[in-house]
Amino acid sequence: MMSLAFGISSKVIMNEKEYLLDLDFSTVLKMFEMFQDDDLNEGYKFAGVLMGVGNLSEDEINELTDDEKISLYSLISEKISASSTRQTELERDLAGNVLTTVNKQVYSLVEDASYIFASFYKDYKIDLIDMQGSLHWDKFNALLISLSDNTKFKKIIEIRQMEETKEMSSEQKEELRKAKKAYALKSNQAELEFSGMDIKQKREWYKKNKTKGSEV
DSSP, rough: OBBBBTTTOOOEEEEEEEOOOOOOOHHHHHHHHHHHHHSSSHHHHHHHHHHHHHHHHHHHHHHOOOHHHHHHHHHHHHHHHHHHHHHOOOOOOOSEEOOOOOEEEEETTTTTTHHHHHHHHHOOOOTTTTTTTSSSSSHHHHHTTTOOSSHHHHHHHHHOOOOTTTTOHHHHHHHHHHHHHHTTTOOOOOOOOGGOHHHHHHHHHHHTTTSSSSOO
16 A cells, blocks of 8 residues: 555565565556466466566475465465555455446456556556556556546446436437447456455365466
8 A cells, every 4th residue: 555654565574574576567467467368277377476476486486385375475466456445445356357345347457458548648648558667556556546537447437337317318328338338348357266265265276276287
């Protein structure tokens, strides 16, 4: 979470050891894209988080126990979700999708990438492609949730959340249905429900998935 008093921390602590994470927004978004790729097995995705955001080499990962790998993965996931969840009061799954309290998907950082890019440029004159490697995830989130209502991104979210009312005419309802269809998200919310698992379930998940692909 961002603090104007203490700055931004990219560290997590496990067993009294500090781990410096790569929390550039582009690195985190690559992780989200990876989680939405159905062609990649879960073991590969698990390792991808530890190596990508966790900044660990294959040898460093192999030195960890299975429980340590699971704990570090959980700490990384919590670190990533903390800023967006607390600031937006919305829940984000591990595929980068924001969910309402009734699990209705509001937007996807992957599918809505072009709208986010255009909206950042419109409001802030920030080219997100040029900012790769120099914009922290927490800063990106703070800017994202503060986009003005007249940006394409915010307008699309409004359409997705809009419901038909009795006051609408048949033509208005039809227009809304067409707009919702045009901007509907394709993702199936295939996230890892890791945060909802107890430690026993996490161990079982890890043992099951590490045999499917890359050894972690």
